[in-house]
Amino acid sequence: MKGKVVFVAVVLAAAAGLSQAWEPVIDPVSAPPSQSADAIQIKRGARVAALGDCIVCHTAAHGKPYAGGRPLETPFGTIYSTNVTPDMQTGIGDWSLDAFRRAMRDGVSRDGHLLYPAFPYPHFTRMTNGDIADLYAFMMSRAPVHATAPPNRLVFPLNFRPLIAGWNMLYLTRGPGRAVAAPAMAPSAASAALGDAAAAAGGAASADSAYAVQWQLGRYLVDGVAHCGACHTPLNTLGAEKRDAPFAGGTLEGWDAPALTKLSQAPTPWTHAQLVAYLRTGFASEHGAAAGPMLPVTQSLAKAPPDDVDAIATYLMSLQTPASTPTVNASMATSAATSTAISTNPQPADLDQLAPPAALATGATLFNAACASCHSIVAPMSTHGDRPSLAQGTAVNADSPRNAVRMMLGGIDWHGSAAAHFMPPFAQTFTDAQIADLANYTRARFSAHGPWPGLDAAVVARIRKETAEP
Structure with a gap:
């Protein structure tokens, strides 16, 4: 890898001729x-x-x-x-x-x-x-x-x-971006972006025009000053965004930035209103709280004009791609009994209803001791204040365990405000093996995917060593 980077760097120097x-x-x-x-x-x-x-x-x-x-x-x-x-x-x-x-x-x-x-x-x-x-x-x-x-x-x-x-x-393509026509607006998009009353009162032509203006503003902000693609687009060998995979997800500071084109594929598909709430408050009642590098972004967007954040959400919601036909991966299954329990009752009131296989027993014990007081279905945090189940969370349902492990290691700091969302860190409490067991149990317990294949103490150790925040 290093040799390849050196070679490409030499080619770049020659191509540029150092003239610029x-x-x-x-x-x-x-x-x-x-x-x-x-x-x-x-x-x-x-x-x-x-x-x-x-x-x-x-x-x-x-x-x-x-x-x-x-x-x-x-x-x-x-x-x-x-x-x-x-x-x-x-x-x-x-x-x-x-x-x-x-x-x-x-x-x-x-x-x-x-x-x-x-x-x-x-x-x-x-x-x-x-x-x-x-x-x-x-x-x-x-x-x-x-x-x-x-x-x-x-x-x-x-x-x-x-x-x-x-x-x-x-x-680098210098200069202001060129205007692009807004996509055709579906009636549902008008109601979501403009509000049912406004869309109905303005008529079809007026609603189309208002949506187009909002979409154009959102595109300008997302592609420009908000630079969403800098985090949410995968990078090539030289650290440039892959032009053929815009907003398909990236990795930075030890966290995965999820794909912004798959919001409609979440366990509970994102809506325009939920995305606006998340961007402005760092919390969406149907999805969870912001963490890692995204948390300070939401804190900054809270100071931005609401119309701007609304436009950002309008543009991002227009980028959604349909889900592909799911395939069954045997390595992601736990056992027939556990899979049935998960699919029919992803959040049982009594944790004893779930009889995990031996491989998940340690994780179940850790969850009961450290997590159930907040994240079980009978916990006050789950029954009051519209807190979402872990089953709705992006981290638990992600293909990679990185963000779930990051959350368990670092938690979410307390920021001293009524709107803050807090989770204690467990980096100094649990070993790498225990974090792996806890993460695998949590995914098996709250999603239909089963434990993450390959997630073990060695993987947690590597994630633990990565720099998440300075």
Whole structure:
């Protein structure tokens, strides 16, 4: 793998001819724009920053907002986010709007060096000049922080920035995205996206027009500033999104980002309203709570205008693909008795109703001791407050055990608000073998799939060592 990466990197360097490996310097400004700039424009910029989740990537753990230093783990090593406060020495205080726009569109810093695409400029390039200018005004209104990010730790030769010129030649399409006609709207889509009353009151033509406007806005946000594909699209060998598999799911920071094209294939198919609620609150009563890298995204989207989040949901719901005919995998079955119990009664009131095979006995014991008080059908959390059964959860029904194991290891931190969702971590409580037993039992107990094939202590150990969050 390393040899292949080195070879491809050399080819890229030759293809680029290093002619575009360093761009011209844009003259610095003597001082950042006044923080008393157009308050309305700064407010618009705050909207863009919330949609782009800028604060999460550009804020280190326990660091100052937007001061950078957060480690971003990639298959090629660690990249540290930069300081985007208006500090004149370590931030972007001496950047003009032209320099900021070039970074967003072309991935080029003010001094001419190329930025790594961990900064998602392949998406930001699709933003309008107006949105980029608004974001610039917002960033320049932040408090300046003097902070220098640690040096990146990348494998050779990918630590040689001029190679990015070749990457850009292959994968960067510069400039705002081209308009695409909205798909034909089904009546159900109109009711979901616009509301039954609004769709009926506006008539078919008006509803079509309103849906098209909302869809276009959603597409612009998803493909641009929100950069959803950066996480939810699989990457190729060189870390670029696979163009033939948009939104088909990806992996980052030790978590699987699920496919956004299969929301209608969930045990309870997602609706437009449920997706809006999830994106704005981090919780959908029919599906569960956000965790891992998605949790801070929902916290940022909570600060975005509701109409924008609604448009994002409209566009994402239009991407759904029909489910293929399911096939039976014998390795995913447990035993005839257990499979019957799971399919006919996926959440029995009394856990003793389920007689797990010997392979799941340890997991059942662990579940009863550590999980049943919250996740059994008679637990207060399950009977009050519209909490969904684990049977509805994406992690339990996923093909990969990664997210379920991540949840068990790290839990969900308490954020001190009434709307927070909390789960205690078990990384220091259970061994790798116990986590594997618990995960396999939970999947057999709450889904129709049976235990994950191959999930054992060694797999948990590998997941435990991966960096999930800095």
